[in-house]
Amino acid sequence: MQDLLRSLGVEKRLAAYDVMALWPDVVGAQIARVTAPQRVERGVLYVDVASAPWRAELTMKRQELIDKLNAHAGARIILDIRFR
Numbered sequence: 001m002q003d004l005l006r007s008l009g010v011e012k013r014l015a016a017y018d019v020m021a022l023w024p025d026v027v028g029a030q031i032a033r034v035t036a037p038q039r040v041e042r043g044v045l046y047v048d049v050a051s052a053p054w055r056a057e058l059t060m061k062r063q064e065l066i067d068k069l070n071a072h073a074g075a076r077i078i079l080d081i082r083f084r
Helices: 002-008 011-027 029-034 052-060 062-073
Strands: 035-041 044-049 080-083
Touching: 011 029, 011 035, 011 044, 011 062, 029 035, 029 052, 044 052, 052 062, 052 080, 062 080
Parallel strands: 044 080
Antiparallel strands: 035 044
C-alpha cells in the first residue's frame, strides 16, 4: 500500500494531514483553543490565530513547534509555520 501511495504522490499529503491532526496534542489545549491549522503547502503549515498577541507569542515559538510536530510525525514534514 505504501508503494502505491508513494507512486501516486499522496504519501506526503497524507503525512501533512496527520501533522494537522496532531496539532492539539503538540500545542496543548490552551493554544489549540485559539488556533486552527488550515493547510500544508510545500512544507508550510498555515495556522489561523484568534488574536495578534497570540500570533506574536506563537511566532516566537515557531521553531519549537516545528520540531515537536516533526518529532510526533516521525519525519520532517513541516519546514515552516505561518500564523495568520
